[in-house]
Amino acid sequence: MYNILVVDDDKEIVNAIEIYLSQEGYHIIKAYDGEEALEKLKENEIHLIILDIMMPNKDGIETLQEIRKDKTIPVIMLSAKSEDYDKISGLNTGADDYVTKPFNPLELIARVKSNIRRYVDFNHAMVKNETKTGKVLRTGTLEMNDETKKVMVDGKEIKLTATEYNILKFLLENKGKVYSIEQIYENVWNEESYGAENIIAVHIRHIREKIEINPKDPKYLKVIWGIGYKVEDIS
Amino acid sequence: MENIKESILLKFLCYLLIPIMIFILTISIIDVSITSQYGEMKGPEEYIETEEFGREYLLTLIYNVRDIRRDKNRMQIKAESENTSETYETTEETSYDNYSEIEDESYEYPVYYEVINYNNTMISQYINYIIIDKENGNMFTNIKSNNYPEEINKLKSEKTNWSYQDGNVTTNINTINQESTKYITSPSYSIDNFEGYEVYSNIDPSTLSYSNSLYVQQTVYNIFKGHENLPTYLIPLSAISIIIMVIYLIWATGHEKGKEGIQLNSIDKISYEIITFVIIFVIGMMMSFAIASIESQIPQKILMSVFLLCYLIGYACLAVWVSTTIRRLKAKQFIRSFLTYKICRWIKVTVQKIFRKVTDKENANRKITIIYWGFVFISVILACTMWSGIGLLILIAFWIWTYYKLIQYNKKLQKINEALRNIYEGNPNVKLNEEELEGTLKIMAKYINDIAGGFTNAIEQSLKSERLKTELITNVSHDIKTPLTSIINYVDLLKKEDIQNAQIEQYIAILDKKSQRLKKLIEDLVEASKVSSGNVKLNMEIINLKELLNQTVGEFEDKLEKKNLKLEMDLPKENVMIKADNRYLYRVIENVFSNISKYALEGSRVYIQLQEQKEEVILEIKNISKDKLNISAEELMQRFVRGDKSRYTEGSGLGLSIAESLTEMQGGKFNIEIDGDLFKVVIKWKSER
Numbered sequence: 044m045y046n047i048l049v050v051d052d053d054k055e056i057v058n059a060i061e062i063y064l065s066q067e068g069y070h071i072i073k074a075y076d077g078e079e080a081l082e083k084l085k086e087n088e089i090h091l092i093i094l095d096i097m098m099p100n101k102d103g104i105e106t107l108q109e110i111r112k113d114k115t116i117p118v119i120m121l122s123a124k125s126e127d128y129d130k131i132s133g134l135n136t137g138a139d140d141y142v143t144k145p146f147n148p149l150e151l152i153a154r155v156k157s158n159i160r161r162y163v164d165f166n167h168a169m170v171k172n173e174t175k176t177g178k179v180l181r182t183g184t185l186e187m188n189d190e191t192k193k194v195m196v197d198g199k200e201i202k203l204t205a206t207e208y209n210i211l212k213f214l215l216e217n218k219g220k221v222y223s224i225e226q227i228y229e230n231v232w233n234e235e236s237y238g239a240e241n242i243i244a245v246h247i248r249h250i251r252e253k254i255e256i257n258p259k260d261p262k263y264l265k266v267i268w269g270i271g272y273k274v275e276d277i278s
Numbered sequence: 279m280e281n282i283k284e285s286i287l288l289k290f291l292c293y294l295l296i297p298i299m300i301f302i303l304t305i306s307i308i309d310v311s312i313t314s315q316y317g318e319m320k321g322p323e324e325y326i327e328t329e330e331f332g333r334e335y336l337l338t339l340i341y342n343v344r345d346i347r348r349d350k351n352r353m354q355i356k357a358e359s360e361n362t363s364e365t366y367e368t369t370e371e372t373s374y375d376n377y378s379e380i381e382d383e384s385y386e387y388p389v390y391y392e393v394i395n396y397n398n399t400m401i402s403q404y405i406n407y408i409i410i411d412k413e414n415g416n417m418f419t420n421i422k423s424n425n426y427p428e429e430i431n432k433l434k435s436e437k438t439n440w441s442y443q444d445g446n447v448t449t450n451i452n453t454i455n456q457e458s459t460k461y462i463t464s465p466s467y468s469i470d471n472f473e474g475y476e477v478y479s480n481i482d483p484s485t486l487s488y489s490n491s492l493y494v495q496q497t498v499y500n501i502f503k504g505h506e507n508l509p510t511y512l513i514p515l516s517a518i519s520i521i522i523m524v525i526y527l528i529w530a531t532g533h534e535k536g537k538e539g540i541q542l543n544s545i546d547k548i549s550y551e552i553i554t555f556v557i558i559f560v561i562g563m564m565m566s567f568a569i570a571s572i573e574s575q576i577p578q579k580i581l582m583s584v585f586l587l588c589y590l591i592g593y594a595c596l597a598v599w600v601s602t603t604i605r606r607l608k609a610k611q612f613i614r615s616f617l618t619y620k621i622c623r624w625i626k627v628t629v630q631k632i633f634r635k636v637t638d639k640e641n642a643n644r645k646i647t648i649i650y651w652g653f654v655f656i657s658v659i660l661a662c663t664m665w666s667g668i669g670l671l672i673l674i675a676f677w678i679w680t681y682y683k684l685i686q687y688n689k690k691l692q693k694i695n696e697a698l699r700n701i702y703e704g705n706p707n708v709k710l711n712e713e714e715l716e717g718t719l720k721i722m723a724k725y726i727n728d729i730a731g732g733f734t735n736a737i738e739q740s741l742k743s744e745r746l747k748t749e750l751i752t753n754v755s756h757d758i759k760t761p762l763t764s765i766i767n768y769v770d771l772l773k774k775e776d777i778q779n780a781q782i783e784q785y786i787a788i789l790d791k792k793s794q795r796l797k798k799l800i801e802d803l804v805e806a807s808k809v810s811s812g813n814v815k816l817n818m819e820i821i822n823l824k825e826l827l828n829q830t831v832g833e834f835e836d837k838l839e840k841k842n843l844k845l846e847m848d849l850p851k852e853n854v855m856i857k858a859d860n861r862y863l864y865r866v867i868e869n870v871f872s873n874i875s876k877y878a879l880e881g882s883r884v885y886i887q888l889q890e891q892k893e894e895v896i897l898e899i900k901n902i903s904k905d906k907l908n909i910s911a912e913e914l915m916q917r918f919v920r921g922d923k924s925r926y927t928e929g930s931g932l933g934l935s936i937a938e939s940l941t942e943m944q945g946g947k948f949n950i951e952i953d954g955d956l957f958k959v960v961i962k963w964k965s966e967r
Contacts, residue, residue, distance in 0.1 A: 053760055059767035097756070123759035126752075145763040145797050148770050224828055241847075244832020266829060268864035269821030 045159055046087055048072045050080040050106070051095035051121060056144075060093060063148050064155060077101025081109055089116055091159055093151075096122040096133065104136055111137040117158035121146070153256040157184070157197040180215040183277030185254060185263045187215055196254050196263075206231075207250045210243070211274070214264065219276035221267050247272055284535040292523040297593045299523070303516040306509035308498045313506070326438065326483050331401070332453030335440065338402040339479060340471045342392075343409060346418055347474075349374040350411070377418055384425040387415030391422070407479035408433060436480035442472045493581070494572065532605040540609035545602050549617035557599040564592035645717060653680060690719050697726050706733030744811035751807040755800045762800070766793045802932040809939040816859045816944060820966050823854040823863075823895060824888060830867045831886075837875040838884070843901075848887040854895055856963040858944045866940050866948070869933040870899055870959050879904045879955070890965055897961040907957060911950040 047069045051057045054075065061071040072087055074080040078100045080092070092110065096103035107118055120133040123144040130141050140154050161184050180187040184197045192208065194201045203211065209231045214222065222230070224243045229235060247266075251258040265273055282288060353373075373379075377390035395402055408430055409418040423429045433439055440449040447456040447469060502508055532540035545553065568588040571581055606612040613619050636647055660676060663669030697708045708730040710723040769789045777783055808814055831845060838845065874884055878901040885900040907914075915938055934950065941948035947962040 053764065055764040056760070056767065059764060059771065062771055063767075123756040123763075124752075144759045145766045145793075148767055223822070223825055241828045241831040241835065244829050245835045246832075248832050248835070266864075268829060268860040269823060269826035269858070270860065271825065 044070050045090040045163065046070045046072055047155065048074060048080060048083055048089045048092045050074045050077070050092065050098070052076060052098045060151070063152055067152055077103070077106035080106055084110065090163060091155060092116060092118045094118055094120055096120060096124065104133070107136050107138060117162045119154055119158060150257055157256060160197045160199070180212065182215065182218050182263060182274055187212060201253050203250065203253060207246055210246055211250050214272060214274040218274040221271045221273040223271035227272065283530045283533045289527065289530060292527050293597060296520060296523050297590060299516040299520045302512055303520065305498045305501060306512040306516065308495070309502045309509045310513070312495055312499055327452065329453050332451060334401050335405065335451065335481065336454050338405050339407060339477055342407065342418070343472055343475050343477065345376055346374065346409060346411065382424065382426055384427060385417060387417060389417045389419065389426060392418070392420040401481065405479055405481050406433065407477065410476040412474055412476060430478050433478040433480050438483050439480035441479065442469060442477040527601065528604050531601050532608050540605060542605060542609055542611065545598060546605050546611070546615065549620065550606065550612070550615045551617045553602060554599065557595045560595045561592045564588040690715055694719065694722055694726060701730055701733060706730045706737065745813060748807045748811045748813050752804055755804050758800055762793065762796060766797065769793055802936065806932045806936050809936050809943065812943065814862070814943065816862065818857055818859055818944070820855050820857055821860045821863065823856050823897065823963070824849050825853070826860065826864060826867060827886065827888060830864065830871055834871045834875060841875060841878065842881045843874070843878055844883045846883050846885045850888060850890060854888060854890055855966045856895055857966050858963070862940045862944060866937045866961070869937040873933055874901050877904050878902060893965050895963040895965050899959045901957050903955045903957045907952050907955060911952050914950055
């Protein structure tokens with residue numbers, strides 16, 4: 044049983060989040076401003092915080108700064124501001140994830156799960172995996188075991204087709220580098236491409252849909268428009 | 279008094295009466311003078327009785343005798359010189375100038391007939407004469423005859439005759455008989471002139487008429503004939519009336535009925551010198567005409583009318599002149615009406631104007647006036663010294679220097695022009711260095727700097743207000759998003775509830791759809807406002823449009839497949855490189871594809887053609903619209919307008935507008951063409967090969 048602190052000045056939103064997350068088996072602790080959130084944090088053992096930015100008394104950013112003074116628990120920022128600037132400032136302050144209002148409940152749940160896994164379960168799993176096998180390709184919480192042909196995201200196994208697996212493997216092997224469709228084709232198939240370019244693009248979209256929580260805002264497999272694709276190198 | 283002063287009739291009468299009075303006065307005076315000259319005789323009745331006639335008659339004969347004597351003397355002197363000096367030669371014929379010899383058997387000596395008559399006495403042509411030189415018996419005559427001795431007797435017996443023989447005058451003309459000739463002729467024209475000659479002459483009185491001057495006298499005399507005392511009254515009467523009328527006119531002229539002050543007419547506007555000159559000229563003409571007509575021999579009847587006409591014209595001119603002079607004096611316009619005055623005044627004003635312009639520092643032409651005339655003056659001075667050679671050199675140097683200065687000035691002007699062009703082309707970041715310039719240019723530079731500053735301010739202001747607008751929309755949308763979050767979440771929760779009622783499920787589905795649409799609308803609205811206000815930071819780099827198209831197709835593959843849309847791609851083999859911000863360029867292409875996936879006719883084909891033409895990359899995306907496109911491309915591009923003009927389907931209608939703004943922001947061109955159901959997007963970009 045994990046405790047999740049939901050902080051938002053809008054009670055209905057807090058209640059809705061509670062309903063969704065309770066269904067997933069989490070215990071919810073509610074707070075309606077920053078001050079209250081910090082108090083609740085002291086009183087309870089909390090595994091994840093969902094924190095709204097725009098709040099009275101103490102806003103989300105300030106609260107986060109307080110939290111980060113002594114705690115490393117995952118924090119998902121919740122905001123109606125969708126500007127890049129707002130996202131970056133939230134993440135820079137020490138947030139682990141960022142969800143914009145109005146959010147898709149499923150996405151929020153997925154992000155909560157992912158973050159909890161990473162924070163609680165995955166730390167142990169990673170150690171296990173590493174001791175078990177030698178050849179593991181990894182970036183962030185995405186890992187690929189080339190021997191078992193298993194792909195895991197946040198400790199959860201992902202099912203990929205052979206083509207998808209090969210494409211992801213190539214990109215993961217060269218993580219941080221950008222490859223055009225043509226280069227990917229030539230490297231993965233070892234032959235010249237003949238106008239089959241958009242097939243690669245379709246495959247990559249499928250991969251994203253499988254490994255990313257929000258395929259349009261991917262974390263691992265990024266689209267560099269007009270140049271190519273890359274797997275982000277996350278240590 | 280005022281009535282008299284302003285009466286036109288009275289003035290007219292005066293003007294009419296004055297010449298008549300002058301006429302009366304004149305003839306009265308003439309009459310008095312005639313009376314005093316002729317005493318009781320009261321003037322001659324017949325011309326033939328006048329002294330003038332006598333004098334003329336006598337003079338004619340004297341002139342003839344003199345000529346004859348002069349010629350005779352000349353011939354004698356010549357004959358003598360021929361005798362004494364052999365060397366002296368003359369070709370001149372020895373004869374009388376005015377006469378030529380004729381034959382007459384009845385007379386024993388030579389007869390000379392008059393061929394030329396130089397004597398211009400009025401009656402000379404009417405006088406018949408025979409003159410005999412007593413020394414040699416030569417006869418001189420203007421009578422044609424066969425028997426001259428007979429003619430002499432005839433002349434003696436005529437009614438009006440005059441003859442001279444040995445100092446004795448025989449005549450029936452009283453004014454020139456033996457006695458009276460002593461009184462009427464001066465010594466040089468006395469009868470002694472006839473010494474040594476015999477003269478026989480006569481005149482036919484019927485051929486004679488009065489001389490014109492005599493005729494005038496005679497006419498005047500006839501007027502007062504029988505009223506000898508009348509002139510004594512008429513002279514003072516007419517003189518006084520003239521004086522009164524003149525004084526009246528002097529007093530009244532210029533005043534008109536119902537008008538204040540002195541009224542000037544068009545004659546008064548003419549320069550005084552001109553009118554004076556013209557009038558003096560006309561009067562002089564008339565006077566000389568009159569005098570000439572008296573002295574000439576024109577018929578007496580015509581003489582009188584010519585005389586009268588001259589008099590009246592002269593009078594009219596004089597009257598006009600005097601009256602205009604008086605009016606000018608009265609209106610205090612006399613000096614001003616002089617042309618000389620006007621010219622002097624014009625010169626004075628012009629000089630003053632020029633002086634003022636030159637000294638007025640505010641005057642824009644001051645400098646150029648001084649410089650230009652200075653240039654001319656110096657040039658002329660130097661040109662005058664040109665003969666010395668050095669002067670020419672200095673002049674050329676001076677011209678070159680002036681040219682150099684002009685070029686420099688023009689350069690400064692060019693700078694200002696450049697600045698103005700910059701502002702005109704929408705680049706108000708202009709700063710002219712005012713210190714470099716002087717005079718008008720400095721002021722111009724200052725104004726231009728101010729204008730440029732004003733423009734920059736205005737642009738900043740408008741950008742600021744655009745930013746504020748965007749901020750407002752962002753903030754408002756934020757406030758909308760919070761309640762919308764709850765709506766979406768609870769609708770989602772409702773969907774998960776086990777509801778038996780199909781009606782309710784349908785309602786929930788509508789709520790779900792509409793809340794999702796509201797979400798999309800708000801997101802698009804924020805983006806559109808950001809993009810249209812230019813509130814977007816671009817990160818331009820060279821990218822491959824072909825790659826981007828393939829990527830986009832990959833993204834939309836399933837959506838297009840769902841609508842059974844077939845893609846017909848026509849891409850070049852080579853990469854197509856352009857300079858753009860890749861994320862925003864994707865947004866453009868994404869919006870177009872999203873538009874296709876929403877509005878293209880299911881089962882139709884979508885054509886994508888990418889070509890490179892010279893410096894340009896052209897991307898054409900064509901599809902067949904599901905709905906009838908009864909709307910222009912322009913309208914379609916406007917925000918919140920959608921192809922079908924209705925708002926019931928998905929999307930906000932902002933997609934194409936955002937795409938256009940983003941394309942233009944990155945330096946491309948975004949166009950929509952509609953041809954029936956064919957919907958065509960054309961994107962053009964500069965090639966970066």
